Amino acid sequence: MTDLTSLTLAEAxxxxxxxxxxxxxxxxxxxxxxxxxxxxxxxxxxxxxQARDMAKAVDEKIAKGDAGPLAGIPLGIKDxxxxxxxxxxxxxxxxxNFVPTYESTITSQLWRDGAVMLGKLNNDEFAMGxxxxxxxxxxxxxxxxxxxxxxxLVPGGSxxxxxxxxxxxxxxxxxxxxxxxxxxxxxxxTATVGIKPTYGRCSRWGIVAFASSLDQAGPxxxxxxxxxMLLRSMAGHDPxxxxxxxxxxxxxxxxxxxxxxxxxxGIPKEYRLDGMPAEIEKLWSExxxxxxxxxxxxxxxxxxxxxxxxxxxxxxxxxxxxxNLARYDGVRYGLREQAKNIxxxxxxxxxxxFGAEVRRRVMIGTYVLSAGYYDAYYLRAQKVRTxxxxxxxxxxxxxxxxxxxxxxxxxxxxxxxxxxxxxxxMYLNDIFTVTVNMAGxxxxxxxxxxxxxxxxxxxxxxxxxxxxxxxxxxxxxxEQAAGRFTPARWW
Amino acid sequence: xSTATHKLLKGATGDWEVVIGMEIHAQVTSNxxxxxxxxxxxxxxxxxxxxxxxxxxxxxxxxINEECVRQAVRTGLGLNAQINLRSVFDRKNYFYPDLPQGxxxxxxxxxxxGEGEVIVDLDGGRSVSIGIERxxxxxxxxxxxxxxxxxxxxxxxxxxxxxxxxxxxKPDIRxxxxxxxxxxxxxxxxxxxxxxxxxxxxxxxxxxxNVSVRKPGGPLGTRCEIKNMNSITFIGxxxxxxxxxxxxxxxxxxxxxxxxxxxxxxxxETRSMRSKEEAHDxxxxxxxxxxxxxxxxxxxxxxxxxxxxxxxxKKTRFVxxxxxxxxxxxxxxxxxxxxxxxxxxxxxxxNRARDGKMAAxxxxxxxxGRLNKEGRDITGSPVSAEQLSGIIDLIGExxxxxxxxxxxxxxxxxxxxxxxxxxxxxxxxxxxxxxxxEKVVDDIIAANPDKAAQVKDKPQSLGWFxxxxxxxxxxxxxxxxxxxxxxxxxxx
Numbered sequence: 001m002t003d004l005t006s007l008t009l010a011e012a013x014x015x016x017x018x019x020x021x022x023x024x025x026x027x028x029x030x031x032x033x034x035x036x037x038x039x040x041x042x043x044x045x046x047x048x049x050q051a052r053d054m055a056k057a058v059d060e061k062i063a064k065g066d067a068g069p070l071a072g073i074p075l076g077i078k079d080x081x082x083x084x085x086x087x088x089x090x091x092x093x094x095x096x097n098f099v100p101t102y103e104s105t106i107t108s109q110l111w112r113d114g115a116v117m118l119g120k121l122n123n124d125e126f127a128m129g130x131x132x133x134x135x136x137x138x139x140x141x142x143x144x145x146x147x148x149x150x151x152x153l154v155p156g157g158s159x160x161x162x163x164x165x166x167x168x169x170x171x172x173x174x175x176x177x178x179x180x181x182x183x184x185x186x187x188x189x190t191a192t193v194g195i196k197p198t199y200g201r202c203s204r205w206g207i208v209a210f211a212s213s214l215d216q217a218g219p220x221x222x223x224x225x226x227x228x229m230l231l232r233s234m235a236g237h238d239p240x241x242x243x244x245x246x247x248x249x250x251x252x253x254x255x256x257x258x259x260x261x262x263x264x265x266g267i268p269k270e271y272r273l274d275g276m277p278a279e280i281e282k283l284w285s286e287x288x289x290x291x292x293x294x295x296x297x298x299x300x301x302x303x304x305x306x307x308x309x310x311x312x313x314x315x316x317x318x319x320x321x322x323x324n325l326a327r328y329d330g331v332r333y334g335l336r337e338q339a340k341n342i343x344x345x346x347x348x349x350x351x352x353x354f355g356a357e358v359r360r361r362v363m364i365g366t367y368v369l370s371a372g373y374y375d376a377y378y379l380r381a382q383k384v385r386t387x388x389x390x391x392x393x394x395x396x397x398x399x400x401x402x403x404x405x406x407x408x409x410x411x412x413x414x415x416x417x418x419x420x421x422x423x424x425x426m427y428l429n430d431i432f433t434v435t436v437n438m439a440g441x442x443x444x445x446x447x448x449x450x451x452x453x454x455x456x457x458x459x460x461x462x463x464x465x466x467x468x469x470x471x472x473x474x475x476x477x478x479e480q481a482a483g484r485f486t487p488a489r490w491w
Numbered sequence: 492x493s494t495a496t497h498k499l500l501k502g503a504t505g506d507w508e509v510v511i512g513m514e515i516h517a518q519v520t521s522n523x524x525x526x527x528x529x530x531x532x533x534x535x536x537x538x539x540x541x542x543x544x545x546x547x548x549x550x551x552x553x554x555i556n557e558e559c560v561r562q563a564v565r566t567g568l569g570l571n572a573q574i575n576l577r578s579v580f581d582r583k584n585y586f587y588p589d590l591p592q593g594x595x596x597x598x599x600x601x602x603x604x605g606e607g608e609v610i611v612d613l614d615g616g617r618s619v620s621i622g623i624e625r626x627x628x629x630x631x632x633x634x635x636x637x638x639x640x641x642x643x644x645x646x647x648x649x650x651x652x653x654x655x656x657x658x659x660x661k662p663d664i665r666x667x668x669x670x671x672x673x674x675x676x677x678x679x680x681x682x683x684x685x686x687x688x689x690x691x692x693x694x695x696x697x698x699x700x701n702v703s704v705r706k707p708g709g710p711l712g713t714r715c716e717i718k719n720m721n722s723i724t725f726i727g728x729x730x731x732x733x734x735x736x737x738x739x740x741x742x743x744x745x746x747x748x749x750x751x752x753x754x755x756x757x758x759x760e761t762r763s764m765r766s767k768e769e770a771h772d773x774x775x776x777x778x779x780x781x782x783x784x785x786x787x788x789x790x791x792x793x794x795x796x797x798x799x800x801x802x803x804x805k806k807t808r809f810v811x812x813x814x815x816x817x818x819x820x821x822x823x824x825x826x827x828x829x830x831x832x833x834x835x836x837x838x839x840x841x842n843r844a845r846d847g848k849m850a851a852x853x854x855x856x857x858x859x860g861r862l863n864k865e866g867r868d869i870t871g872s873p874v875s876a877e878q879l880s881g882i883i884d885l886i887g888e889x890x891x892x893x894x895x896x897x898x899x900x901x902x903x904x905x906x907x908x909x910x911x912x913x914x915x916x917x918x919x920x921x922x923x924x925x926x927x928x929e930k931v932v933d934d935i936i937a938a939n940p941d942k943a944a945q946v947k948d949k950p951q952s953l954g955w956f957x958x959x960x961x962x963x964x965x966x967x968x969x970x971x972x973x974x975x976x977x978x979x980x981x982x983x
Contacts, residue, residue, distance in 0.1 A: 081550075082548075088549065205550065208550050209549075243780065322584075323594055326594060327591060329588075332546060342588060
């Protein structure tokens with residue numbers, strides 16, 4: 001049955017509808033794959049019983065002809081999403097064995113549409129990281145290795161568990177979140193497709209918050225079509241999240257295969273970094289050529305404030321995080337360390353519960369919001385953010401439909417290879433992706449090729465607000481041209 | 492408007508002026524909390540009115556309660572204040588166990604209500620205008636319970652997230668009397684509006700009082716903030732004490748430290764809580780979970796059109812329409828319940844134009860006097876508005892005299908009953924039958940021939956005869972008729 005795991009979501013949907021196999025069979029195949037792949041550490045909580053129960057229930061519905069758009073599809077859920085009755089930790093010690101009494105809006109919509117939960121996926125602690133190395137459950141292994149090497153590589157982060165699990169065929173798709181690149185960068189590192197929708201497209205209710213004005217959930221999947229199918233179920237207005245937008249959710253799948261003829265694709269000159277690896281440069285040109293061949297028009301565009309995006313991001317995101325994480329105080333739930341008084345309780349609990357990267361960002365955030373520094377840092381970063389947003393608006397106002405960039409400045413690297421001495425080295429991973437979060441725009445990462453060592457590389461397409469359909473259409477053009485990439489199984 | 496002169500304090504070096512500004516925290520009257528659907532009912536079992544949002548569970552998000560916004564706008568309109576069509580919610584960050592989010596959602600730079608003005612009534616018909624700096628919405632924290640265990644503190648989150656309006660005055664208040672009157676007036680306005688129940692014992696209304704002193708007309712002094720006052724009397728006492736304390740320090744050559752102080756009602760003094768150096772850095776920033784609060788002018792206009800009559804308007808109407816004195820009118824409108832009582836009496840009167848003013852006197856002097864004596868408030872009055880209007884009708888139409896009416900009021904207070912039926916059954920009707928009065932007058936003149944002879948030279952002794960006749964008739968004789976008959980019989 002293991003070959004069932006190699007199907008795309010679209011193929012599995014057909015097999016289920018044709019009754020070639022049942023959801024229970026499909027689920028069991030994935031549960032076995034998960035068990036065999038524990039070395040990857042992609043799952044931090046497996047829920048096989050719940051998965052089988054859900055699968056059986058869906059099979060009954062399918063038999064009655066009452067199946068939702070994702071009926072019977074086994075998914076992995078990033079541990080940032082609250083799942084009712086199932087431990088949810090954001091991969092932080094501070095949440096301990098926290099079991100929510102509530103289900104996030106996005107996951108409840110997936111279950112509404114018939115999806116099956118296989119378990120909870122590893123991520124960087126509170127989604128803070130670009131290599132999935134900050135998780136309290138330990139690092140995640142990338143199913144991809146350099147040719148001829150046994151070195152385990154990172155899958156990227158923070159949605160490293162999601163990307164690794166999808167790439168290793170442990171689940172047919174996964175939920176993920178993206179605050180500065182946490183969907184797109186791991187997707188690029190694992191040859192999967194990841195889309196961060198427009199800010200406000202998906203509800204944030206029930207997702208552990210990192211930086212509220214930047215956080216947005218989206219899927220990681222095996223193909224552009226699969227991502228489109230998943231996003232349709234995940235998106236939608238939610239009265240419980242006042243930043244979610246009340247715009248009808250289109251049938252994203254219908255955008256797949258739609259002609260891109262006449263679309264104007266912007267190539268931003270500021271993304272051509274000094275010292276950019278030739279392979280990335282080549283990939284980018286190739287992607288542009290594929291889109292041109294499909295009838296799109298290429299134009300050079302300027303996004304002049306790009307260079308300020310990363311520094312501004314590392315002010316705004318930690319500022320919000322320092323406040324969002326204040327609730328983890330040892331008083332009501334999660335970890336509580338012994339203490340003689342309340343101040344000690346806070347200090348001991350938070351020192352013990354938060355890892356080094358989280359502590360660093362909480363301190364940066366606290367600093368930039370402090371009296372006397374607010375104007376110089378936070379306020380100025382917000383002004384930069386406005387300018388970055390305007391760069392994109394100007395670009396779109398000139399008729400550009402989407403912008404093509406590399407997804408990451410390099411392919412995946414080894415566990416422990418980066419950021420040990422200088423955290424900025426790690427932060428630079430998000431150089432191409434943070435602008436999109438700062439501007440609240442949709443961005444998709446699509447596998448486009450491999451580097452000289454055989455590691456996957458991805459391209460990013462950035463779209464106008466709420467025009468995810470354009471990204472799916474263009475993304476599929478790249479996917480068709482580049483082909484699909486599957487790692488050789490070593491685990 | 493007459494500008495009130497305020498009290499200056501005498502010190503060893505001359506007069507001192509007190510400068511006071513206040514921050515009032517008023518709990519918004521609403522069924523559910525500012526950002527969650529949990530109930531705001533008072534007195535529930537601990538932690539039974541706590542939503543996931545109030546408890547700051549991971550991934551929870553606030554959603555603004557529109558009724559709280561309406562209440563804030565209504566209050567702003569009642570304070571004659573600028574209503575801001577766009578305002579912003581900010582996070583005020585600090586750690587405390589009663590604050591689950593680790594921040595209070597408040598409004599910092601852009602409040603929903605801007606500058607306004609309140610006219611405050613003082614003793615002797617004086618009044619003073621106090622400026623309002625702003626009004627903003629914010630969350631109340633939970634409540635710590637320190638008396639349940641020797642080693643642990645407990646927390647009740649029922650109150651956590653309930654909407655508060657923080658109303659900040661300008662430093663326009665100049666003495667304790669004005670301060671008390673200001674709080675009284677704000678409370679009255681909000682109770683008329685139904686935006687805050689003003690129950691200070693339950694903590695629905697609390698005040699932080701900023702006090703500084705200066706030489707009259709001189710530059711502002713350093714202020715101290717007295718936190719969390721929940722009694723109008725204590726506010727007055729705290730200001731008196733604090734002003735004296737500051738004057739003593741300054742006159743001894745010392746300096747005032749800017750600090751937060753607490754009032755101890757048992758000792759009648761203020762004590763330091765924390766100095767400026769220990770003050771929190773709240774790291775305010777706009778709450779990214781909430782969009783700016785925006786509404787249209789039409790929304791404001793609609794609320795404005797539906798506002799109830801407020802105390803100042805009511806007072807003006809009472810003076811203009813019923814001829815009440817400004818003082819009487821302000822006494823009647825000070826408490827919403829008193830005004831409602833008085834207006835119910837008016838509604839039930841047989842002749843409102845004739846007796847409206849008398850009704851005001853009765854409510855203020857007889858009813859309030861009696862209630863005060865027994866320590867009751869108007870809502871617990873044994874004499875209903877309907878009964879009181881019955882008594883006043885009887886006086887107005889001449890069925891009973893004012894004196895008899897007081898006896899009747901006492902009977903109704905003690906025993907209840909319909910005033911008209913009581914007058915009937917107990918024979919309290921005024922005697923207007925002239926022949927009956929003449930007979931009594933004849934008897935008294937006959938019994939006092941010497942006095943009758945003197946009265947022509949001393950007309951003022953007529954009063955003595957009136958008294959005797961009234962006494963003989965048991966107070967029931969119509970005083971005007973008695974006067975007339977006496978005058979004619981005595982040849983005056």
